[in-house]
Amino acid sequence: MLQPDDARPLIVHVVFRFDVGGLENGVVNLINHLPADAYRHVIIALTEVTDFRRRIVRDDVQFISLHKPPGHLFALYPRLFRLFRELRPAIVHTRNLAALEVTVPAWAAGVPVRIQSEHGRDADDLDGSNLKHKWVRRFYNRFVSHYIALSRDLESWLVERIGIPARKVTQIYNGVDAGRFHPAAAAVPASGHFVPPAPISGCPFNRPEHWLVGTVGRMQTVKNQTLLARAFIRALELEPPLKARLRLVMVGEGPLRAEAQQLLEQAGVAELAWLPGERHDVPEILRGLDCFVLPSLGEGISNTILEAMASGLPVIATQVGGNPELVIEGQTGTLVPTSDPEALARALIDYASNPDHARATGRAGRAAVERRFSMEAMVAAYQGLYDRSCRVDSIRN
Numbered sequence: 001m002l003q004p005d006d007a008r009p010l011i012v013h014v015v016f017r018f019d020v021g022g023l024e025n026g027v028v029n030l031i032n033h034l035p036a037d038a039y040r041h042v043i044i045a046l047t048e049v050t051d052f053r054r055r056i057v058r059d060d061v062q063f064i065s066l067h068k069p070p071g072h073l074f075a076l077y078p079r080l081f082r083l084f085r086e087l088r089p090a091i092v093h094t095r096n097l098a099a100l101e102v103t104v105p106a107w108a109a110g111v112p113v114r115i116q117s118e119h120g121r122d123a124d125d126l127d128g129s130n131l132k133h134k135w136v137r138r139f140y141n142r143f144v145s146h147y148i149a150l151s152r153d154l155e156s157w158l159v160e161r162i163g164i165p166a167r168k169v170t171q172i173y174n175g176v177d178a179g180r181f182h183p184a185a186a187a188v189p190a191s192g193h194f195v196p197p198a199p200i201s202g203c204p205f206n207r208p209e210h211w212l213v214g215t216v217g218r219m220q221t222v223k224n225q226t227l228l229a230r231a232f233i234r235a236l237e238l239e240p241p242l243k244a245r246l247r248l249v250m251v252g253e254g255p256l257r258a259e260a261q262q263l264l265e266q267a268g269v270a271e272l273a274w275l276p277g278e279r280h281d282v283p284e285i286l287r288g289l290d291c292f293v294l295p296s297l298g299e300g301i302s303n304t305i306l307e308a309m310a311s312g313l314p315v316i317a318t319q320v321g322g323n324p325e326l327v328i329e330g331q332t333g334t335l336v337p338t339s340d341p342e343a344l345a346r347a348l349i350d351y352a353s354n355p356d357h358a359r360a361t362g363r364a365g366r367a368a369v370e371r372r373f374s375m376e377a378m379v380a381a382y383q384g385l386y387d388r389s390c391r392v393d394s395i396r397n
Contacts, residue, residue, distance in 0.1 A: 009090035009390055010040045012111075016098035018045040018063070019052050020278075021218065022303040023095055023119045026150075026174055028055045033379045036060075039386065042087060046073065046099060077105045084109035090390050091115060097122055097133060103143035113389040116140075117148040118158060120300025120321060123222045127298075128157050137162050146389060148172050148382075150301040151322030170385055173325075175378025176306040176369055183312030183366060184287045200288035201281065203274055205247045211352050213291040214249030216282055217304055219256040224318075224339070227295040229260040231344035233267040239349050246352050248273040251285055286311040291351050291358055297338055299323050306373050309333075309365035314358045316347045326373075332365040 013027055031041050032055075041061045043049065046068040053063050064083070066076055084092065084106055091113040092106040103114045121128045128134075141162075147169045149155035155171040158164045184197040199207055213232070217223050232248045250260060250273065257275055264270040279285060286292065292308035292315050299305075299321035306326065308315050315333035317323040327333040334350070336343040351358040 006040055008038065008040045009386075010042065010087060011091045011093055011386065012042045012044060012084070012087060012089040012106075014044045014046070014092060014094045014099045014102045016045070016096070017047045018043055018049040020050075022174075022300075024052060025055075025303050026119070027095070028052075029175065029177065029375060030379065030382055031061060032057050033375055034383060038383060039090075042089070044083070044102075046076070046102075073101050077108075080105035081109050084111050091386060093117065095119060097136065100137065100140050100144075103140055107143045113145045114143060115146050115148060115385070115389065116144045117150070118154045118300070119150050120154070121157075121298055123220075123298070126222070126320070128161060134162055137164075141168075144168070146170065146385070148385070150174060151325055153322050153325065154300060170381075172378060172381045172385070173373055174301045174303055174306060175375035176303070176310045176373055177375050178310045178366075178369055181283050181286065181307045181310035183362070197288045197290070200249070200285055202276060203249065203288065205249075205274065209245065210247045211245045211291075211355065212247050212249050212289045213293060213348055213352070214251065214285070214289045215293045215295065215304075216251045216279075216285060217294075219250070219252045219254030219260070221256065222297050223252075223254075223256070224295045224297045225250055225252070225256050226260050226263060227318075227339060227341055227344060228293050229263045229273075230341040231293075231295075231348060232273070233263065233269060234341050234345035235348045235352075236269060236272075238345060239353070242349065242352055243269075243272065246272070246348070249285070249289060250275045251277075251279050251282070253278040282307070283311070286313065289313055290355070291316065291348070293344070293348075294318065294323070295338075295344065296320065296323075302326065306369060309362075309373075310369045312359075312362040312366045314351055314361035315365060316344065316351070328364075328368070331361070332368050333361060 018024055044064045046066050049063045049065045089111055092111045093115045094102050095117045096119055106114050125133055149158055149169055149171045155169055158169050159166050215228055219225050236243050261275055264273045292313040294305055294317040301322040305315055315327050317327050318338040319335040320338055327335055329335050334347045336347055
């Protein structure tokens with residue numbers, strides 16, 4: 001609970017819903033890793049705060065659910081105004097289009113700094129061309145002090161297509177917890193013989209005879225997991241001998257789970273795939289895979305790609321959004337066109353047929369995470385922006 005005599009500046013983080021997701025995971029990582037003596041935090045969910053709140057390890061973070069009904073946020077403006085007047089935050093940090101208009105009651109309540117983060121384009125506007133969304137962002141720009149873009153792709157889109165002044169935009173990559181996500185402990189022991197990853201709890205496939213390719217994430221349209229199911233089926237058609245070794249793991253819950261299962265059953269390969277639904281042991285699951293695939297239709301900066309790279313896995317990803325900024329073709333993974341099961345199938349065949357190459361690619365991915373995408377680098381960038389924003393406001397006043 002917040003203490004009225006606490007001198008630390010307060011940051012209010014506003015999201016649409018505080019639940020399992022990449023955006024929300026980024027908020028968790030940021031709050032958990034920012035120095036506790038630097039800032040206080042409140043999380044406001046326009047709809048609901050779920051049990052995902054337990055991922056926050058600090059005990060001084062307040063959570064507020066506004067239970068917003070469908071429709072415009074205007075009806076909640078008076079309540080938000082009163083909240084901001086009561087909390088007196090130094091910074092209100094909104095995320096994505098769904099929370100952008102919260103900058104209006106924050107501005108009206110006298111919050112000195114309003115930061116808007118763009119984590120990725122909207123699910124119904126993957127290329128960012130929707131005119132209504134463009135005009136909405138341009139209108140609310142007057143209430144935003146500064147923007148954070150999670151990728152260079154989003155940064156250029158904000159500046160060149162939305163018209164946000166470049167001086168108002170800072171690009172900050174997500175960071176990954178390389179201690180929590182790491183390769184299997186005994187990848188290459190002193191004997192020089194490869195030791196396969198440990199079995200995944202509950203997974204029906206055996207080591208070392210099976211080679212596991214997998215994905216983890218919400219099974220929703222934008223994540224396009226059915227592309228992976230079709231590519232897996234096609235890979236087995238192109239290389240029938242792989243039926244003895246290649247296995248598919250698809251972890252996550254959502255409407256595409258049943259569709260993917262049906263595709264696999266119709267192709268007669270359902271026994272070669274495991275779709276367990278949602279799991280909470282993602283680091284262990286990644287350490288049990290041999291290759292990771294992200295077949296999505298659109299991305300900002302994917303946490304799961306970074307987690308897979310940190311786990312020492314080669315990554316196959318669609319060439320969308322910020323994915324090419326993470327996956328370096330031929331070095332840390334392979335990029336394929338979106339909605340192209342043939343190209344994805346051939347990438348699967350390449351890695352499954354050349355496990356030494358796959359492992360070398362995974363090691364390069366781990367090195368890239370340590371070099372460019374560390375949690376420490378992300379936290380330092382956010383804290384630097386928060387500190388500068390507060391100093392600038394202090395000078396103005």
